[in-house]
Amino acid sequence: MSRRRRRLVGACAGTLAAGILATGGGLTAAPRELSDRGGGREIAVGAYLHYGSPGVERMRDLSRWLRGTELRAGHTYLPGDTWSNIEGAPDSLRTWARWRTARADRLFVLNVPMQANNEAHLSDGRVAELIRAGARGERDHHFRRLAERLVALGVPDTVIVLGWEMNGFDYTHRCRPDPEGWKTYWRRVVAAMRAVEGQRFRFDFAPNRGADAIAWTRCYPGDDVVDIVGMDSYDQPPGETFEEQVSQPYGLRQQVEFARAHGKRISYPEWGLFRGGDNPAYMRAMLTWIAEHRPLYHSITDxxxxxxxxxTENPRSARVFRDFLSAEHDRGARRRPSTASGLLTPP
Structure with missing residues (x-):
């Protein structure tokens, strides 16, 4: 969410990446496939591990920690600092593309900002001007260039999480300063990317859970330009309990019902712990919700x-996550119970 700190795509990327390497390294193994087969719809399990090539490398290790569960959703972000980066300049896209094309059943999920200087905390007036420029088509060429690059890299079926958390307060690509203009801008972006020969992109509309700065339904740009209705949902208010996170206005239940009414799959591009600390009850409830409502994919922010x-701050929740999603759990045979002391070492 925009009022948290931001992920590893800004000026602090190097510092945060170093911290992740310190806490997450040391595991090696080859993954094995786990399909969530219940209900006739597979759920692609993913995790955001790093925005660049290290994110790909760590997926094998996380799979090993999950006792062989295959991570089928590879999730990363384009930096929202410059238009050249939004056009797909980061060389790490090649690494992600190689990962995606290695198996036919994988999903590449790419968060794409709609504005440069996306974390610059601009005024509503300035954001409204930028939205209207986009609605006039002044940014079409940037997104056409991104689409051309993705097709050339062999990932024409990328899931594009465009302008995520648009109902929030902070991002330059937020919706509230001009909802009608924002919807027109989204439609232009989708049209520009779909015009590229060979593309098969799916566009994921992913607001924050809850009302936030504006009801996310006011930003919805139309069924013809949205393929998936996502939601970023962390363990934090609004909603002191998971039940409240489900039932609140513009919460998890409304997302599911809205998607069903519009004939769309759902997703959870970002979710995880936050204000509630190490909260195994939340972790269990969210994983159960995911299993019951069968999104196309989900990706914990790890x-x-x-x-x-x-x-390492959330050992009890880690135990729940590991047991719930491990390949052994899927087979109904947990041979070794997890222990807090063993959470970051191979079984």
Whole structure:
């Protein structure tokens, strides 16, 4: 969420990445596949581990920690600092593309900012001006260039999480300063990317859970330009309990019902722990919700304070996550119970 600290794509990327390496390294193994087969719809399990190539490398280790569970959703972000980065300049996209094309059943999930200087905390007036420039088509060429790069890299079926958390207060690509203009801008971006030959992109509309700065339904740009209705949901208010996070206005239940009414799959591009600290009850409830409602994919934000593998602050929640998603659990045969002391070492 925008009022948390931001992920590893800004000026502090190097410092945070170093911290992640210190807490998450040391495991090696080859993953084995786990499909969540119940209900006839597979759920692609993912985790945000790092925005660059180290994120790909760590997926094998996290799979090993999960006793062989295959991570089928590879999730990363394009930096929102410059238009050249939004166009897909980071060389790490090649690494992600190689990971995606190695198996036909994988998903590459890419968060794409809609504005440069996306964390500059600009005024509503300035944001409204930028939204209207985008709605006039002045940014189309940047997104066309991104689409061309993704197709050339062999990932024309990338899931594009465009303008995520648009209902929040902070991002330059937020919706509230001009909702109608924002929707027009989204539609132009999608049209520009879909115009590139060979593309098969799916566009994921992923607000924050809850009302936040504006009801996210006011930002919804239309069924013809949205393929997935996502939601970023952390263990924090609004919603002191998981039940409240489900039932609150614009919460988890409304997301599911809205998606069903519009004929869309759901997703959870970002979720994890936060204000409630190491909260195994939340972890169990969220994983159960995911299993019951069968999103296309989900991706836990796996660094402190949100995560369970690269972050050592949440050992009880880590145990729940590991047991719930491990390949042994899927087979119904947990041969070794998890212990807090063994959470960051191979079984």
């Amino acid at each position: 660094y402190c304070p949100h995560g369970v593998w690269q972050c």
